[in-house]
Amino acid sequence: MPTDAPPPRAEPAAAHDALPIRLTMDDSDSPSDVVDALFLGRFANGEQPYSRSTSIDRVRSGATLLPEAATVLRSARDDDRSALLAEGDGWTLLVSRWNRGADVTVTAVDDALAEEVLRQSVDGAEDEPEPQPENVTMGFWYVSPRRGPHRTTRQISAGTWEEIRPNYTAPVADAMDRLMKVTPDDISGRLLLLHGPPGTGKTSALRTLARSWRDWCQVDCVLDPERLFNDVGYLMDIAIGEDEGTAKGRWRLLLLEDCDELIRGEARHTAGQALSRLLNLTDGLLGQGRNVLVGVTTNEDLERLHPAVVRPGRCLARIEVGSLTRGEAVSWLGTEQGVGRDGATLAELFALRRGTGPASVLPHPATGADAGLYL
Template identity: 85%
Template structure:
């Protein structure tokens, strides 16, 4: 090896930091970039970070003795760069939450400073029986795979049972009462026409299972199963402070293309990875359930998805029959002979109708066609 090829023992020399900026970068972007300097050069080689979903009012998230170096604010976030003896800290705030990241000369110092900045800074909302904590996963261009948590409102099963036709209500009765000891399959499949209450049932399920199961909704499932790194982050998961052994239910809504019969040809490896997460090597040792909603008919689904033993529940959620719909609404007005979906019943109750163009008489000249 030539002398000029010998790698430097100093990380800052073998990995030079070079920043390129233009007028599309905001001051907050500059603060983010400046924060990386001491970590990239190796002066502060240890980094620790934490995400806070709800920061208490008045908390600066700066430890005692920290000196602010830069501060920037734009429409949707702010960034503060600060330093202290042996550490540098970046606080990025967004929509009531914040990311706190620390670099330091030692691992212990990084942990200590992060604790001083973030411990006790997150605001817990007052508990309400109808509120359920739910996580939301998405892939952020800025931060990669990211999870945020929100409190959602969910009615009890007793309150919403009448929203479902009798056979569906019976199947959901059993699902709502499932305990961890009774779990056989790892896939929960709700299918049926739009507007029948599949998502509402899942919200109520999150409330019924909240003592033993954390429910996370994946906002971009089409990316999840085509990005191995994203999938691994979710498969490894976050305990969300609930302790080890707690189950997680990952919700994937409207995944028609993923589970239909021709999915192996149209979705590549996505279907295989979904099945691997439910009962393959990827799911081994992980207390993970996968809930899927789809508008597909059962006959159009891939046989591997619905094979015996894979599904904890496979429920077709359909419209209420005419007698059930009339009983729900309290009147026959607007209810067709084939019954009605839950969405149609709520629209009838509110007295709303979708905007539409009145039907024209045969042969009548069309208006507004030349605008």
């Protein structure tokens, strides 16, 4: 008897049948474009369904980026790019190169083979990174009598942190270790405060910080900070900023040096609205939507600073930069000659090294682990 049997199920279409590939080329396409299209063929039709890829920023001179037993199928070179197509047993390789960089992509019959061919292609091919230049670009803001708020740039020499680390007493160096490694993801406060006696190396530390952060942060020094927070137009120009390049999300660090009167305890009475505007730039409405940090140096003791400036959560770092201990100073100088029992500041040590006269060593606050250091 006839039965109402269900119709036979159709076999699922293969990926290359369900998603047919059609490439159209005209005279605007380059030979490199043809190489790219040819490379996709075996991956598109399912013959080599596995793919691995990587990028190299600096390819070592002489590196071919080809594994052993590779057969070159196509090679194309344009003005600013070259493309190389090669194959081996069960795999296909595409190498796209520009300047010193390269993209390497492999397709293969299985994932393990793709990974192994890619490893052979790039093994030892990456060059050592270029040494970082000693100079860093820094901006300088000031009010010009003719042009109003104006920014200029210049190259500033700055050593690496490893080079200048011995210039700081141990607790300061430990705090600076963490500060130099800060990235945008680590930012939890917008104010960076370095305080301590003159000649202890606060400005040198900031120059090196500009070098350490230059990949993600533009550093500007305000030459007339006392005017900045008393001139709303000037403040708005700086808050809006003048960015170098077009990197989206790049941070800016505004440096204000020797701002004793602005942030000491009685600043509310002596500086009027200036302190309020500084705080508003760090975590108020003025700073909202702007990736702005404010770095302040002062010779004031921590106890004399306004409590609103040093409250928890406002400071990314608050570091008291003091003199080196006697042992650290003797180690730095290489001799005990001229070093007092209380140690010496960095400026005094440089004076001793140059032989420009005896250092005048004064008593200084304690520099223990709890002497106002935290990140």
